[in-house]
Amino acid sequence: MRIEESRVAAAVGRISGVLLAASGVMILMMALAATYGVARRYLFRSPEPYSYEISMMLLLWCFVLSVAAVQRQQRHLRGDFILNRMPRSIRFFVNALLSPLLALLSSAVLAWKGWEAAMFSLRIGERSNSAWSEPLFPVKALIPAGYGILFLVALIQFFQGIRALAGKPAGRGES
Numbered sequence: 001m002r003i004e005e006s007r008v009a010a011a012v013g014r015i016s017g018v019l020l021a022a023s024g025v026m027i028l029m030m031a032l033a034a035t036y037g038v039a040r041r042y043l044f045r046s047p048e049p050y051s052y053e054i055s056m057m058l059l060l061w062c063f064v065l066s067v068a069a070v071q072r073q074q075r076h077l078r079g080d081f082i083l084n085r086m087p088r089s090i091r092f093f094v095n096a097l098l099s100p101l102l103a104l105l106s107s108a109v110l111a112w113k114g115w116e117a118a119m120f121s122l123r124i125g126e127r128s129n130s131a132w133s134e135p136l137f138p139v140k141a142l143i144p145a146g147y148g149i150l151f152l153v154a155l156i157q158f159f160q161g162i163r164a165l166a167g168k169p170a171g172r173g174e175s
Helices: 004-045 052-074 089-122 139-165
Strands: none
Touching: 004 052, 004 139, 052 139, 089 139
């Protein structure tokens, strides 16, 4: 059983790492799109609406696809200034159990409701109100995917916290 747990944790870790790298590429693409939009508007006096739309889509995708890797690295904002003043047992409880549990609950709701919103957009053929009028299903479909990966990361961390609470060491390769 431990070997399968390690493999699942390693696979989720690889997926979240790839999505984090993709988010970095999206930041570069946003910068290029914004530069293109500014150049068209101010240098050539020919404004175009697409660069803004592309940047907004990439910003959303960048966030939802990177959030799992950030959770995996335990780099989310926490109340460290308060938590560091607490006894070690409380810090352990918050970091190993409470934070992953809250991430589990919130990511489950966000993935579920994101999926519903994406399917609704697909069903009605929802399109943007912009000049480009792009279909919104592909934009919305990545939201539940990103939060689904976050759910898996939080689930692994929660089980690791329970294992640590029981005094069993975490396996190699787990996130």
